[in-house]
Amino acid sequence: MNAILLFIRFAITQLIYTLSGFTPRSHKAVMGCYKDKFADNSKYLFLHWQQQQTLRAIWISADKQVVKRLQTQGLEAYLRWSLLGVWHAATAKFYVYNSYIGDVNQYLAKGAVKINLWHGSPLKQIEFDISNGPLFQVYHPESLSQKLMAKVLYHQQHVRPNLMLAPSDKVKKLFSSGFRISDEQFLTCGNPRTDYYQRYKSKDWLQLKLPPNTRQVILYAPSWRDSHLNTATNIYTQAIDFERLSVQLQKSNQCLLLRLHPNEAHLATELSQYPNIINVTFWDDIYGILEKIDLLITDYSSLYIDALQYSCEIAFFLFDKAHYQAECRSEYPYVAKLPKAGIDLITFKDLQDYLNEFADKQEDLTQREAINWLRGSTRNRLMNTFWQYKSRCAFDCLDAFVQDKQIEATKKPA
Structure with a gap:
């Protein structure tokens, strides 16, 4: 991709992302997963919120089969670039994902509260802590062309979450470094993917x-x-x-x-x-x-x-x-x-x-x-x-977080 095309793409995508920060956002969550799957932490939080009606939870994916399957089960789901998929991505208060905002929609997330549940524990270096290998240039571009490439091709990797979960102080320290966020941006608790089966039964076996x-x-x-x-x-x-x-x-x-x-x-x-x-x-x-x-x-x-x-x-x-x-x-x-x-x-x-x-x-x-x-x-x-904070259920902590945000919103002057 030559420099002119890169610049044009950068200008267009950044304009869309910036404009999405001005759309009014209501008390609902759009949720997604890497590879457009229905899996991992966001899946289990979605199922919990659907069952408990904590708030309106909407699944977003580019996989037609995933969306159809969820809709057949009576769950709310839309294709990413369908009219309703775009509408909810542009107007939801919460973005919930397992990797990056692109799990939902990387160009319509500005202004939303971004909750990154991540998909693993930090053994290998992650994000801005990566010091070698093919992903190094994604987070540490050096030349002007590399920086422009990173802005265009890796936009979502550079968007920081507002909230993450940390099941221990060690994990919190590593996530804080890797994602460049502060200690105040964490809930110390378990993960939805493991807490779910302590509360709900599994039929996978x-x-x-x-x-x-x-x-x-x-x-x-x-x-x-x-x-x-x-x-x-x-x-x-x-x-x-x-x-x-x-x-x-x-x-x-x-x-x-x-x-x-x-x-x-x-x-x-x-x-x-x-x-x-x-x-x-x-x-x-x-x-x-x-x-x-x-x-x-x-x-x-x-x-x-x-x-x-x-x-x-x-x-x-x-x-x-x-x-x-x-x-x-x-x-x-x-x-x-x-x-x-x-x-x-x-x-x-x-x-x-x-x-x-x-x-x-x-x-x-x-x-x-x-x-x-x-x-x-x-x-x-x-x-x-x-698992220092394993006894603190992820669902209880996240339910309280979104409910507090709702209370804050109702107290703001119109």
Whole structure:
């Protein structure tokens, strides 16, 4: 894109964004999710607000199937650039999202209260803290052309939220640095995606058609590798012999649920053919089944932090550790000092051996309680690091926040 086109696009988008700050905004929320999915924290807050009628909650997406599905369920949802989608985005008091305002509409958000619920815990450097990798220039452009490019292509990444959630002081400190916001812009409480199933029942487990005689259910949920943005190579088939893994799982009466990151969802398509391996990549999310699984295998993903709240064991399959550390975003320094939540596995053979050992464990209640007791000290330390304010329900805190905003608005002179 040449400089003239960049400047024209910049002028138009900034004009629209500025003008959106002058539209009157009413007490309602427009909500959305990355990749136009119906998932993560904003999904669960949306469902809560729909059920409790705390305020009018409206889902915005560019995915016709998502919008149609929600409308069929009696929930209010509109396409992003439909007449009603634009109207509500331009007139809603609250924007609620999991990544950036573009989850809803990045050009109509000025003047709204922006509530960023985020989609993970800060293990890898985020936003303005990023110091290497392909995302560095998004937040730290150097030349004039890079700065113009960032303003045009990464407008929403530079719009700061008005409010975020922090389940611990450590998370608050990191979010504050990464998003460049103050301590006063946080609610210290849990996250909607995990608090939801403490208040409402999940039906997600019923979607699974597990093989007969399944004794153990394993969730494999690796992180997104941003160093593979421009390659079609399937790094997972290079690291794992899925045919051999399938045979092993069948012998052990284990079932593996495969959940790739939304940015790598296309890589999961060819992995849906193997017995005892179920591809759940295209589910909205997997928070409704975390309390049911026996083992979580991940890598650099912060999903394991959510899993700390449940009884499953945790392992880390780090097949590309050296490459990841060199080419992808760096981790925050504190991560190296954290106690390990589970064993590190480097090679496919390591993974096979571990799964065989795990299959041999007796699944009676006494043994599970003993395992939980032995690892309790580590989990308690991690829980204190990441879930210090877990007892404060996200829904109660957010309900109070929006209700206070409504009271403030009614007190303002007309």
